[in-house]
Amino acid sequence: xxxxxxxxxALLARPIYASLGTIRPDNTVTVNPMWFxxxxxxxxxxxxxxxxKYRNLQQNPSMCLMVLDPDNPFNYAELRxxxxxxxxxxxxxxxxxxxxxxxNPGAPAxxxxxxxxxxxxxxxxILGFTG
Amino acid sequence: xxxxxxxxxALLARPIYASLGTIRPDNTVTVNPMWFxxxxxxxxxxxxxxxxKYRNLQQNPSMCLMVLDPDNPFNYAELRxxxxxxxxxxxxxxxxxxxxxxxNPGAPAxxxxxxxxxxxxxxxxILGFTG
Numbered sequence: 679x680x681x682x683x684x685x686x687x688a689l690l691a692r693p694i695y696a697s698l699g700t701i702r703p704d705n706t707v708t709v710n711p712m713w714f715x716x717x718x719x720x721x722x723x724x725x726x727x728x729x730x731k732y733r734n735l736q737q738n739p740s741m742c743l744m745v746l747d748p749d750n751p752f753n754y755a756e757l758r759x760x761x762x763x764x765x766x767x768x769x770x771x772x773x774x775x776x777x778x779x780x781x782n783p784g785a786p787a788x789x790x791x792x793x794x795x796x797x798x799x800x801x802x803x804i805l806g807f808t809g
Numbered sequence: 810x811x812x813x814x815x816x817x818x819a820l821l822a823r824p825i826y827a828s829l830g831t832i833r834p835d836n837t838v839t840v841n842p843m844w845f846x847x848x849x850x851x852x853x854x855x856x857x858x859x860x861x862k863y864r865n866l867q868q869n870p871s872m873c874l875m876v877l878d879p880d881n882p883f884n885y886a887e888l889r890x891x892x893x894x895x896x897x898x899x900x901x902x903x904x905x906x907x908x909x910x911x912x913n914p915g916a917p918a919x920x921x922x923x924x925x926x927x928x929x930x931x932x933x934x935i936l937g938f939t940g
Contacts (some may be wrong), residue, residue: 695882697828697875699838707830709840709875711885744828744840748879752824754842 699742713766726793755806762800830873857924859903886937893931
């Protein structure tokens with residue numbers, strides 16, 4: 679069980695565009711900007727079952743999320759872990775929830791909602807300069 | 810040969826803390842905040858020969874750099890490529906150069922200068938929302 683300091687929790691509570699790394703089937707790396715939500719134990723993302731990251735994670739479940747404080751580059755967290763679970767979200771409700779968290783309340787569910795999934799990331803380790 | 814649009818070049822010219830993904834020897838992914846400089850063809854980083862990313866790249870040269878405009882999350886670039894070359898930098902001069910680029914002119918060379926290297930990343934592909 680990973681424990682988090684108060685400053686790590688404070689950083690992870692903020693609606694920062696984070697960087698999610700995954701590994702492609704040809705063993706090359708990819709990094710994408712992602713909305714996220716941390717519930718104190720796992721990190722959740724909205725994604726679709728038709729896109730690259732989803733396919734990557736079927737082959738290699740490794741995930742790394744880097745969250746950098748835009749106001750202070752020495753305050754960052756690197757979360758290492760892996761895909762724990764995929765939850766179907768065919769109404770896009772988690773996308774709508776994250777859109778609100780990221781400053782767009784009341785946004786309609788996206789057109790690709792039928793394919794929407796929630797990626798649940800298990801955290802094995804936290805690194806970074808955050809105290 | 811990858812070609813870059815003017816808006817991609819403008820984004821990559823800025824001293825943004827970027828996210829560099831590499832793959833560890835156990836086939837898990839890691840993402841770190843990095844200073845970088847793009848010269849129009851390759852991306853250069855300052856690093857040391859004693860640290861994790863260096864060892865990762867000896868085993869798997871794949872690199873992915875994600876550069877996100879802090880003022881507009883829809884403006885980002887994902888550069889996919891690999892380690893092209895390692896250049897020794899025993900005086901830390903490239904660290905000093907990047908420190909100046911990132912707002913700290915006149916910084917003294919770091920204590921770990923004897924181990925400093927310049928990682929040169931070859932770019933194979935550019936993706937992202939940048940026009």
